[in-house]
Amino acid sequence: MFVKASQEDIKTIRDLAERSWRHAYKNILSQEQIDYMLGKMYSEVTIKDHLKNPDYRYYIIQDNDTPVGFVGFEFHAEEKTTKLHRIYFIKESQGKGFGRHALHFVIEQAINSGDQRLILTVNKNNPAKQFYESQGFKIYEDAVFDIGQGFVMDDYLMEFIIPKI
Numbered sequence: 001m002f003v004k005a006s007q008e009d010i011k012t013i014r015d016l017a018e019r020s021w022r023h024a025y026k027n028i029l030s031q032e033q034i035d036y037m038l039g040k041m042y043s044e045v046t047i048k049d050h051l052k053n054p055d056y057r058y059y060i061i062q063d064n065d066t067p068v069g070f071v072g073f074e075f076h077a078e079e080k081t082t083k084l085h086r087i088y089f090i091k092e093s094q095g096k097g098f099g100r101h102a103l104h105f106v107i108e109q110a111i112n113s114g115d116q117r118l119i120l121t122v123n124k125n126n127p128a129k130q131f132y133e134s135q136g137f138k139i140y141e142d143a144v145f146d147i148g149q150g151f152v153m154d155d156y157l158m159e160f161i162i163p164k165i
Contacts (some may be wrong), residue, residue: 002105005058005070010047012060016070017042020088028125033151040147057109061089061098068093071102075113082110084120103135107162116162121155129156136160 005013017038025034040046050056055076061069069089077083084106089098110118122129124142137158145153 001062001065002059002071002102003062005051005060007048007051009058009060010044010051012067013047013058013070013072014042014044016060016067016090017086017088019090020069023091024088024126024128025123028123036149036151037147055113056085058086059105061102063093063096063098069098069102071106073106073109075110075115078117078119080115081117081119082106082113082115084118087120099131100135107160111162116164118160118162120158121153122158124154124156129158132158 003009021034021038029037047058050058050072053074056072056074058070058072060067061071070086071084072086073082073084075082084103087099087102087106107118110116118137120132120137121143122132137160139156140159141157143155143157145155147153
């Protein structure tokens with residue numbers, strides 16, 4: 001079940017980010033980079049700013065009323081394009097189809113907004129890349145982003161072209 005997040009859900013989002021990131025990136029990024037990125041991307045101020053943006057949405061993903069993950073996406077991030085900024089699940093919920101359902105949900109939301117494309121970035125060493133490819137995403141570029149404090153994000157940029165109905 002997808003529950004639209006509000007200011008009252010910031011603590012839940014931050015907790016889910018902390019729990020999912022520590023597992024997802026432990027073999028990909030240094031502990032120092034994980035700490036830095038969590039502090040920068042999931043601060044209360046950052047999430048509040050996102051929630052103030054009328055095109056940015058967070059949804060908590062629940063299993064039997066228990067939060068197991070979340071998505072954060074932005075309509076019209078580029079022309080006719082929704083950007084999936086965040087999709088994370090706690091370790092215990094992985095492999096149960098939540099990711100596939102979440103992607104379909106975001107695609108549906110993008111269609112409803114009038115967008116025709118969904119984009120995301122994924123770390124080049126993240127096994128999630130194969131999952132995105134299995135869902136129809138294609139790499140359209142690779143890029144290295146300087147995120148400060150001597151850290152970089154070495155990512156693939158992926159896209160899904162929404163079929164015209």
